[in-house]
Amino acid sequence: MPTVHLIDYVAGNIRSLVNAIEKLGYQVDWVRSPEDVPKAEKLILPGVGHFGHCLSQLAQVGYLPAIKKHIQDGKPFMGVCVGLQALFEGSVEDPDVPGLGIIKGSLGRFDDSTKSVPHIGWNSANTGGEPMYDLRPDSKYYYVHTYKFPYIKGELESQGWAVATGTYGSETFVGAVAKGNVYATQFHPEKSGVAGLRTIRAFLTGNGAASLGKPIDGAVDGAATVDFKDGLTRRVIACLDVRTNDEGDLVVTKGDQYDVREKSSDRSVRNLGKPVEFARRYYEDGADEVTFLNITSFRDCPIADLPMLEILRQTSTTVFVPLTIGGGIRDTVDTDGTKVTALEIATMYFKSGADKVSIGSDAVIAAEEYYSLGRRLFGNTAIEQISRAYGNQAVVVSVDPKRVYVPKLDATRHNVVTTRFPGPKGEAYCWYACTIKGGRETRDMDVVELAQAVEAMGAGELLLNCIDKDGSNSGFDLELISQVKAAVKIPVIASSGAGNPGHFEEVFDKTTTDAALGAGMFHRGEYTVKQVKDYLKEKGLLVRQFEG
Numbered sequence: 001m002p003t004v005h006l007i008d009y010v011a012g013n014i015r016s017l018v019n020a021i022e023k024l025g026y027q028v029d030w031v032r033s034p035e036d037v038p039k040a041e042k043l044i045l046p047g048v049g050h051f052g053h054c055l056s057q058l059a060q061v062g063y064l065p066a067i068k069k070h071i072q073d074g075k076p077f078m079g080v081c082v083g084l085q086a087l088f089e090g091s092v093e094d095p096d097v098p099g100l101g102i103i104k105g106s107l108g109r110f111d112d113s114t115k116s117v118p119h120i121g122w123n124s125a126n127t128g129g130e131p132m133y134d135l136r137p138d139s140k141y142y143y144v145h146t147y148k149f150p151y152i153k154g155e156l157e158s159q160g161w162a163v164a165t166g167t168y169g170s171e172t173f174v175g176a177v178a179k180g181n182v183y184a185t186q187f188h189p190e191k192s193g194v195a196g197l198r199t200i201r202a203f204l205t206g207n208g209a210a211s212l213g214k215p216i217d218g219a220v221d222g223a224a225t226v227d228f229k230d231g232l233t234r235r236v237i238a239c240l241d242v243r244t245n246d247e248g249d250l251v252v253t254k255g256d257q258y259d260v261r262e263k264s265s266d267r268s269v270r271n272l273g274k275p276v277e278f279a280r281r282y283y284e285d286g287a288d289e290v291t292f293l294n295i296t297s298f299r300d301c302p303i304a305d306l307p308m309l310e311i312l313r314q315t316s317t318t319v320f321v322p323l324t325i326g327g328g329i330r331d332t333v334d335t336d337g338t339k340v341t342a343l344e345i346a347t348m349y350f351k352s353g354a355d356k357v358s359i360g361s362d363a364v365i366a367a368e369e370y371y372s373l374g375r376r377l378f379g380n381t382a383i384e385q386i387s388r389a390y391g392n393q394a395v396v397v398s399v400d401p402k403r404v405y406v407p408k409l410d411a412t413r414h415n416v417v418t419t420r421f422p423g424p425k426g427e428a429y430c431w432y433a434c435t436i437k438g439g440r441e442t443r444d445m446d447v448v449e450l451a452q453a454v455e456a457m458g459a460g461e462l463l464l465n466c467i468d469k470d471g472s473n474s475g476f477d478l479e480l481i482s483q484v485k486a487a488v489k490i491p492v493i494a495s496s497g498a499g500n501p502g503h504f505e506e507v508f509d510k511t512t513t514d515a516a517l518g519a520g521m522f523h524r525g526e527y528t529v530k531q532v533k534d535y536l537k538e539k540g541l542l543v544r545q546f547e548g
């Protein structure tokens, strides 16, 4: 089997990249020290997280001169995400840490005054009609980043670089660069479905480098130009609530207002199917992400044997879109009495194929402490520790709010909305109370307080459920989503209540949500993800189509 070398350092979910490479018929050899670099013919530098963290780690171990020499010797090199950023001279993210300086210039931050940051989702890599590692104009690629190199026409081209761009809001940025033996992508090709596998193949086979600068077969000369229109698609996410049923099998289940037991007298746990099979089906239907929420407590199971780890390992060999895992991510004590930190649990999940972890109950507790300590942070919460190690984009906070109706705007200290759906006594106002332990315990904290606290701690995204709407098939809670969107800059995923494709259109049309998630309607086979996307497309919304 042909071989490619991968630099091994703390870089988040490297497993997906390995899975993608193996799927393409190549074998991965690890580079574990700078002395291994000269053995590499083809070298890949993966990277997620902080520019400074990655670059200083690479520098400390002495990798930088070895990587530079590999590139100068003309051997194939590919950088992914921070692996692209590393090629530049620096980044405002960590101004004191220098990059490799292969490309002139420094990275800036996305402007968050009019859009969510980080930039998360599927966007273009537009080559302006030039051939570049099999990137295609109609394909979409998965990006997740806060910092970017702004694209100025001709700037990199005059240094001999071929450039592919993406546009987010009004900002056009470098999505990929290539020159000679070097190829680097800001997006994650290993998470970009078939389009991503195609561009990795172009690197591995050498065809990508060989075709640089050559005309594309069948292309009309000069017909294609760089497209500066916002290319970010509407993200549709499939969510799998997973738990052990009464027979001890791990199954996909789904509740109504979080009650996952059948209404019949035996009250058994609803069993809708097998998690790995469902995830693959959703991937093939075009889901932009798959989320697993482990809603069972695994108190009697050693942490290292968590069944969700195996589910992730299996899923990540066939599903090449981002995977999120939630449930039980907090400091805990193992069955043998050993203390295990939330960061250690998250690390196990990342190593098993997760791209993001989702924190529920622990985030609420941390937010309560944050306010009780006068909004001060000490770096010790799970959110802070995991985002410091793996980047903000790797930490999702899952919120489980429920409505509390009040008769007057000033009847509570909480952030209140005027509702079009009055309460049982005709109340025209409500606030959304956060809950923990799967909705079993309601806390004196509203969603706005929680959202702002976890944003300050470094969460990269909110998964905004709604207990009142869960399993109702009656559409998303638009009032809740609008309230939270107005309170934070980080992306929000609308969840709970989707019952048909129209509900997805409605939430994208009437709120500024960044993504929308469905569960029951997909599990019960009422609609497929593809039907939702076809419907959104018909209504003029930009979506990513699955490429088979």
Ligand code: 1PR
Pocket (backbone or CB within 6 Å): 239, 240, 241, 254, 255, 257, 258, 259, 260, 293, 294, 295, 326, 327, 328, 329, 358, 359, 360, 361, 362, 398, 399, 400, 436, 437, 438, 439, 465, 466, 469, 470, 471, 472, 473, 495, 496, 497, 498, 517, 518, 519, 520, 521
């Ligand atoms: O608190 O960090 O251990 O995380 C537990 C996680 O498990 C939380 O993310 C919490 O939302 C989730 N969870 C706990 N209990 C339940 C339950 O249902 N009994 N599921 C549960 C929450 C809500 C969504 C659902 C949407 C869309 N599930 O996952 O997918 O509401 O459903 P729909 O489209 O069918 O309406 P921690």
